Amino acid sequence: MTGLEQSAEGDDYPPLSALNHLLFCERRCALLRIDRVWVDNVHTIGGTVAHHRAHEVSERSRSSHQVICGLRLVSRRLRLTGVADVVEFLRPNPDLRETPFPVEYKHGRRKRWDNDDVQLCAQAICLEEMLGVDVPAGAIYHVKSRGRRRVEFSTELRSKTERAAGRLHALLAAGRIPAPELKPRCRGCSIRGVCLPEIFSRPDRVEQLARGLFKANLSDPSTSTP
Numbered sequence: 001m002t003g004l005e006q007s008a009e010g011d012d013y014p015p016l017s018a019l020n021h022l023l024f025c026e027r028r029c030a031l032l033r034i035d036r037v038w039v040d041n042v043h044t045i046g047g048t049v050a051h052h053r054a055h056e057v058s059e060r061s062r063s064s065h066q067v068i069c070g071l072r073l074v075s076r077r078l079r080l081t082g083v084a085d086v087v088e089f090l091r092p093n094p095d096l097r098e099t100p101f102p103v104e105y106k107h108g109r110r111k112r113w114d115n116d117d118v119q120l121c122a123q124a125i126c127l128e129e130m131l132g133v134d135v136p137a138g139a140i141y142h143v144k145s146r147g148r149r150r151v152e153f154s155t156e157l158r159s160k161t162e163r164a165a166g167r168l169h170a171l172l173a174a175g176r177i178p179a180p181e182l183k184p185r186c187r188g189c190s191i192r193g194v195c196l197p198e199i200f201s202r203p204d205r206v207e208q209l210a211r212g213l214f215k216a217n218l219s220d221p222s223t224s225t226p
């Protein structure tokens with residue numbers, strides 16, 4: 001069985017993108033993975049368009065080196081599966097084996113946090129496991145700024161990726177949705193209208209709203225018993 005055939009395994013593993021969601025916000029990750037909540041906004045739609053674009057770009061790149069789009073990935077060590085937008089197979093020297101170089105397409109500019117780097121590093125760990133080769137680096141292509149940023153898979157980034165995978169599995173095994181924390185990143189979150197961090201991050205506000213609801217029901221004659 002070749003490494004690429006092995007990637008058909010792991011159907012019950014969570015997706016690599018869940019690491020990105022986890023590092024962005026554990027509540028968002030739990031709502032998506034446990035309660036199956038999904039709402040699109042301009043950022044999520046932009047992300048989908050970026051993934052389509054990855055396929056167009058790789059078609060044009062095929063003459064210089066081998067490129068595989070939409071390669072299915074799996075890691076037994078991380079217990080994750082997913083799909084790589086693009087994997088370029090570079091051969092710096094005819095005597096050397098090809099080195100996979102994963103490229104992940106992202107809609108926006110580089111963010112302040114390194115969720116994208118962790119997701120890309122998890123792809124590299126999958127490729128190493130599947131193909132038995134070292135994957136020292138990859139890149140994020142930021143569609144908005146049209147910039148390709150090289151990411152080295154350092155020991156530190158690999159440890160962070162393994163820790164994130166461990167936290168993800170613990171979160172899913174616990175099956176509980178963490179409480180919200182109202183932060184600047186909530187502004188761009190597509191599920192803010194479901195999460196309601198302005199309300200649920202403040203127990204006093206929840207209590208106040210519940211009291212108001214109870215009073216409203218008591219004063220409504222249509223809800224009183226005859």
Ligand code: SF4
Nearest residue numbers: 025028180186189195
């Ligand atoms: S709105 Fe904020 S707290 Fe709620 S899921 Fe999104 S990022 Fe997390």
